[in-house]
Amino acid sequence: MTDVPPELMQKFSTDAMGGHPNIAPKDASTLILLDRSGAEPKVLMGKRHDRHVFMPGAYVFPGGRVDPIDRSIPVAASLDPRAEQKLMAQIKRPNAAKARALALAAVRETFEETGLLLGAKASEIPAKPDNAWAAFVDAGILPDLSTMHFVARAVTPPRRKRRYDTRFFTADASTIAHRIDGKVGADFELVELVWLPLSEVKQRIELMAITEIVLRELNAQLEKGFSHDLPVPYFHVVHGRRVRDLL
Numbered sequence: 001m002t003d004v005p006p007e008l009m010q011k012f013s014t015d016a017m018g019g020h021p022n023i024a025p026k027d028a029s030t031l032i033l034l035d036r037s038g039a040e041p042k043v044l045m046g047k048r049h050d051r052h053v054f055m056p057g058a059y060v061f062p063g064g065r066v067d068p069i070d071r072s073i074p075v076a077a078s079l080d081p082r083a084e085q086k087l088m089a090q091i092k093r094p095n096a097a098k099a100r101a102l103a104l105a106a107v108r109e110t111f112e113e114t115g116l117l118l119g120a121k122a123s124e125i126p127a128k129p130d131n132a133w134a135a136f137v138d139a140g141i142l143p144d145l146s147t148m149h150f151v152a153r154a155v156t157p158p159r160r161k162r163r164y165d166t167r168f169f170t171a172d173a174s175t176i177a178h179r180i181d182g183k184v185g186a187d188f189e190l191v192e193l194v195w196l197p198l199s200e201v202k203q204r205i206e207l208m209a210i211t212e213i214v215l216r217e218l219n220a221q222l223e224k225g226f227s228h229d230l231p232v233p234y235f236h237v238v239h240g241r242r243v244r245d246l247l
Contacts, residue, residue, distance in 0.1 A: 021159075022158045022159055023163055024163070025155050025156055025163035025164050025165040026065050026066075026162075026163065026164050026165065027065065027066040027098075027102065027105075027164075027165050027167075028063060028064060028065050028066060028105070028164040028165065028166040028167070029063055029064070029066060029102050029103070029105040029106035029109065029166065029167050029168075029169065030060075030061045030062065030063030030106060030109075030166055030167070030168050030169065031061060031062055031063060031106040031107065031109070031110045031118075031148075031168075031169050031170070031171060032044075032061050032151070032168060032169070032170045032171075032214075032218065033061075033062075033110070033116070033170070033171060033172075033173055033176075034170050034171070034172055034173060035172075035173040035195060036172060036173075037173070037174075040197045040198065040199060041197070041198045041222060042195045042196060042197050042198065043061075043195070043196055043198055043201065043215070043218075044061070044062075044114070044173075044193060044194070044195055045059045045060065045061060045193070045194055045196060045201070045205070046059065046060060046061070046062060046113060046114065046184070046189075046190035046191075046192065046193050046194075047059050047060075047190060047191050047192045047194075048060055048189065048190060048191070058206075058208060059194075059205045059206075059207065059211075060208075060211065061168070061211070062106075062109050062110040062112075062113040062114055062190070063106060063109050063110075063113075063166065064105070064109040064112075064113075065105070065164070066101055066102060066105040067105065067108070069108075069129070069131045069132070069133065070101040070102075070104040070105045070108060071097055071100070071101045071104075072129070072133075073104060073126075073129070073133045073136070073142075073143065074126050074142055075100070075104070075119075075142055075143050075144065075145050076119055076120040076122060076142040076143065076144040077120070077144045077145060077146035077147075078100070078145055078146060079099060079100060079103055079145045079146065079148065080146060080228045082228035082229060083099075083103075083148070083149065083150040083228050084096055084099045084100075086150055086232045086247040087099035087102055087103075087150055087167065089234075089247040090234065090245070090247065100145065102167050103143075103145050103148055103150075103167075103169060104143055104145070106148070106167070106169045107119070107143045107145075107148075107171075108132050108133065111132065111135060111136070111180075111183075112132055112183070112189075113183065113184075113188075113189050113190050114183055114184060114190065114193060115179055115180040115181055115182065115183030115184065116176050116178075116179055117135065117136055117139055117141050117176070117177050117178040117179065117180070118143060118144070118147075118171055118175045118176055118177065119136065119141040119142050119143040119144045119175065119177050120141065120142060120144045120175075120177060121140055121141060121177065122140055122141060122142040125137060125140055126142075135180060139177070139178045141177045141178055144175060147171055147172060147175045148169045148170065148171050149169060149170045149171075149221075149226065149228065150167060150168075150169055150228075150232055151168050151169065151170050151214070151217060151218050151221060151232060152167075152168040152213075152214045152217050152218070152232060152233050152234075152235070153165070153166065153167050153168065153232065153233070153234045153235070153247065154166050154168070154210050154213075154214070154234075154235040154236070155235070155236040155237070157237045157242075158237060168214050170218065198215065198218070198219055198222075199219075201215055202215075210235065213235065217233050231246035231247060232246065232247040233245070233246060233247075234246065234247050
């Protein structure tokens, strides 16, 4: 796929080092929105508020922890079976419902942090839930998981204050079906959103190691045709050693 420079892998393992008690990572999902309408792909990134305890001021992709509500919302179309299979690899008690919830969490978090609703117009509207998915029902939209690609997985190294087992997804900007304003600004998690050419992200903003690594992997996958058949890199630490496996 792509060769990650050793110094970048080293930075991935040492970013935010601390002597905290070891804890199990929480399942999380992130969505990289891609705009491929021009000559060069662009990605959507948001700047976190400087008051955040976790990664203040950093430019990130929308994302967060998987929530139990992510198992209940209907979808317009399911995940590609190849993506689903890779999402179930190297986890305890693998099942399709968990794979689906991981993808839906990325869609929900993207809405909560950006106001963007990704999906397709629904032919049948489900009952309105009393949670974040209500905005999708109000807009007559259901998530379309068939348009999503699973591109990387990364587990926060041990001994960190917070640890996440994060799945990185992509979706094309054309899947944005609706937008609700008022989700970005000084009083919200993200203070601004920017579309950046993929080749210029590192030059324009400072990135966390894992963000840079995933962007390298994404670029390599785009160059190879961006097929669900491509292996998905899995970054984690095993017995103190930094490992890049393939799913």
